[in-house]
Amino acid sequence: MARLTYEELIKKHLKILRSLKTKSGLFLASKSGISTGYDKSWLRDNFYETIAFEVMGDWDTVEKTYRSILEIFLKYEEKIDWAIREKPKESYKRIHARFHPETFEEFWEEWGNKQNDAIGCILFRLGELEINQKRSVINTPDKTRIVNKLVRYLDAIEYWHDADSGIWEIEEEVHASSIGACIAGLKSVARLPHIEVSLGLIKRGEHALHNLLPRESEKKFVDLSLLSLIWPYDIVQKEEGDAILDNVEYHLLRDRGVIRFKGDYYYNKNEDQKSEEAEWTFGLSWLAIIYQNLRNEEKAIELIKNLITIDTSEGMPELYFSNSPEYNENTPLGWSESLFIVALYEMNERLEH
Numbered sequence: 001m002a003r004l005t006y007e008e009l010i011k012k013h014l015k016i017l018r019s020l021k022t023k024s025g026l027f028l029a030s031k032s033g034i035s036t037g038y039d040k041s042w043l044r045d046n047f048y049e050t051i052a053f054e055v056m057g058d059w060d061t062v063e064k065t066y067r068s069i070l071e072i073f074l075k076y077e078e079k080i081d082w083a084i085r086e087k088p089k090e091s092y093k094r095i096h097a098r099f100h101p102e103t104f105e106e107f108w109e110e111w112g113n114k115q116n117d118a119i120g121c122i123l124f125r126l127g128e129l130e131i132n133q134k135r136s137v138i139n140t141p142d143k144t145r146i147v148n149k150l151v152r153y154l155d156a157i158e159y160w161h162d163a164d165s166g167i168w169e170i171e172e173e174v175h176a177s178s179i180g181a182c183i184a185g186l187k188s189v190a191r192l193p194h195i196e197v198s199l200g201l202i203k204r205g206e207h208a209l210h211n212l213l214p215r216e217s218e219k220k221f222v223d224l225s226l227l228s229l230i231w232p233y234d235i236v237q238k239e240e241g242d243a244i245l246d247n248v249e250y251h252l253l254r255d256r257g258v259i260r261f262k263g264d265y266y267y268n269k270n271e272d273q274k275s276e277e278a279e280w281t282f283g284l285s286w287l288a289i290i291y292q293n294l295r296n297e298e299k300a301i302e303l304i305k306n307l308i309t310i311d312t313s314e315g316m317p318e319l320y321f322s323n324s325p326e327y328n329e330n331t332p333l334g335w336s337e338s339l340f341i342v343a344l345y346e347m348n349e350r351l352e353h
Contacts, residue, residue, distance in 0.1 A: 003278035004346040006344050006345075006347065006351075007348060009308070009311070009340075009344050010249075010341055010344050010345055010348070012317070013052075013315060013337050013340055013341050013344075014052065014056070014341060015316075016051055016314075016315040016332050016337055017332075017334060017337040017338060017341065019031070019092065020049070020190075020332070020337075021061070021336045021345065022101040022102060024039070024068045024101055024102055024103040024104075025061070025064030025065045025067065025068045026041040026046055026065060026068050026069070026099075026100075027041060027045065027049040027050070027334050028040065028041060028058060028101060028334065029041070029042055029045045029330070029333065029334055029335070030330045030332065030333055030334065031331075031332065033328060034330065035329070036328075036329060037331055038318075038330050039100060039101050039332075040099070040100065040107065042097055042098045042101070042118070042121075042122055043069065043072075043097055043098070043099075043118040043121070043122055044097065044118045044167065045334055045335050046065055046069065046201045046340055047118075047121040047122060047124075047125055048124075048334075048335045048339065049065075049334040049335060049337070049338045050062045050065050050066075050338070051232070051338050051339070051342055052337070052338035052339075052341040052342055053136045053318050053344075055341070055342050055345050055346065056345065058255075059133065061127070061133050061149075062135070062136050063135055065136045065205070066122075066125065066126065066129065069122055069138050069140070069144060070106070070137060070143050071104060071146075071175065072081075072099055072104045073095070073146045073149075073150065073167070073289075074097065074142055074143070074146050075104050076106070077094075077146060077149065079093070080095060080146070080149050080150070080153055081096070081149070081239055083153055083156060083157070084149065084152050084153055085158045086260065087156055087157050087158070088157075091111070091112060091113040091114045091158075092108070092113055093167070093333050094113045094114050094115075094157075095113075095119060095153065096111075096113045097111070097112075097113055097115040097118045097169065098111075099102065100175030100251060101299075106218065111169070112146070112165030112169040112172070113165070113168060114162075114163070114164040114165050115164055115165055115166065115167070115178070115313075116154070116157065116159050116162060116164045116166075116174060116178040116179075116181070116182055117164075117166065117167050117175070117177055117178040117180075117181035117182070118181075119154060119160075119161060119182065119185065119188070119230075120154070120178070120180075120181030120182035120183070121151065121181050121182075121184075121185065121238050122150075122185065122186075123147070123150060123151070123182075123186065123188060123189045124142070124181070124184045124185040124188045124232075124233065125188075126138060126147060126188070126189060127185070127187075127188025127189040127190075127191055127192060127195075128188055130192055131188075131191050131192070138192070138195075138280040139195070139256020144194050144195070145193055147189060147195075148195055148196055150216075151186065151189065151195065151196065151197050151201075152350050154185075154186065155198075155201050156203070158181040159178070159179065159205060160179055160182075160205040160207070160208040160209075161208055162172055162174065162178075163328050164178050165185075166217075166225065167225040167228070168225065168260055168261075168264075168266075173217040173218060173219060173220075173251045174208075174212070174217060174218070175216060175217050175225070176209055176212045176213055176215065176216050176225065177216060177225035177226055177228055177229065179205050179208055179209045179212070179262075180209055180228065180229040180233055180236075181233065181235075182205055182210060183202060183205040183206055183235055184233035184234075184235050186201060186202050186205070187202055187235075190202070201231065208233075209229075210237075210240070213229075213236065213240050213244075214226070214240060214243040214244055215249060216261070220261050220262075221247070221251075221260065221262075222244075222247040222248060222251045222252060222262075223260065223261045224252055224254075224258050224259070224260045224261065224286075225246060225260070225282075226244045226247075226248065226279065227237070227245075227248060227286045227287070227290065228243065229241070229244065230244060230245070230290050231286070231289055231290050238252055245287075246291065248287070249287070252283070252292060253283070253287070253308070254262040254279040254306070254322070255277030255279070255323070256279045256281065256284075256310050256320040256325075257278075257280045257281045257282075257283050257284055257310075257320055258279065258280055258284065258287070259277035259278065259279055259280065259283075259285070259307070259322075260277070260278075260280060261277075263275070263277070264277040264278065266278060267319055267328055269321045269323075269324065270322075272335070275310065275324060276321075276322035276323070278319040278320065278321060278322060278328070279319055279320045279321075279322060280318065280319045281307070281310060281316050281317055281318070281319060281320070281336045281340075282316070282333070282335055282336040282339045282340070284303050284306055284307050284310075285303075285307060285336070285339035285342065285343045286339055287299075287303050288304050288307070288343040288347070289339065289342055289343050289346065290301045292343070292347060292350065297347075297350065299352060300343070300347060301345060301347065303343070304343055304344065304347055307330065307340055307343065311340075312327070312331065314331045314332055315326035315332025315333075315336075315337055316330060316331070316332055316333060316336035316337050316340050317329065317330065317331040317332070317333060317338060318330035320334040
């Protein structure tokens with residue numbers, strides 16, 4: 001069977017990604033009705049899922065998603081007010097990381113809801129939309145007020161040394177990826193005339209981040225999530241970025257993906273949950289995008305070729321089991337779809353020009 005061209009692959013995966021979009025404009029993490037619970041909307045996943053539509057220039061889709069996200073924050077404004085007054089100790093009192101895509105209700109089962117990066121990434125995109133794309137969704141007094149409260153929320157929880165569950169929703173630690181997302185978000189909205197961000201709030205985060213890097217946390221030397229500091233946030237110095245890339249490739253890169261961190265027990269193939277960590281497909285796309293930005297087309301093309309070989313008729317899986325052609329049921333994963341599209345689109349643009 002003939003291989004699909006980059007353009008044909010982009011078209012295929014855009015269709016799959018659009019199938020995860022709900023009437024509200026929010027995206028599901030994976031397909032509807034899936035038993036793993038991925039038929040919900042995560043703030044972070046929506047941030048990454050909409051990047052594909054950004055590169056394709058589909059700003060209506062992007063704006064609709066972020067309008068709904070702002071409606072979620074407005075729905076829980078009293079909760080945010082309370083958190084600003086008194087830093088909450090319990091995770092359920094924090095801004096939640098996932099919601100029902102139509103009712104915007106929180107989910108109340110036990111969950112690692114202390115995820116500071118989820119707030120940072122939304123602030124980052126809100127600022128980018130208005131400054132770089134002239135596509136403001138912060139276009140009413142209510143929305144301006146709630147974005148200012150998100151800034152105050154990050155100040156109240158002292159994000160620069162706040163232990164959170166981070167991008168993978170696991171053990172609470174101070175995570176470089178979470179601090180970095182908050183810095184990026186604050187710097188982004190600080191450019192907006194109607195949003196108030198003190199320089200000290202950013203500086204405290206930058207100081208903490210550079211002291212922690214190149215580690216992800218006290219317990220984790222290297223972690224896939226550190227790639228976010230290079231792209232999309234672009235907030236690390238060259239030496240720090242080089243160290244992150246070297247460490248991720250040397251310690252975490254596998255044939256069908258990138259493991260999140262050493263000792264990851266999630267879908268670990270080993271009965272003892274050691275050494276056979278699952279291989280996350282979007283890690284390959286993430287690296288490909290970064291290498292394209294670094295003008296290292298040879299490495300980017302190699303990664304994209306690997307991605308094409310692990311593609312499925314259903315779309316990009318969340319992960320493959322260690323050293324195995326078997327993938328898990330979170331297929332397609334919206335985040336994986338989006339980053340694959342971005343990698344393909346940017347490479348196709350370079351090859352054509």
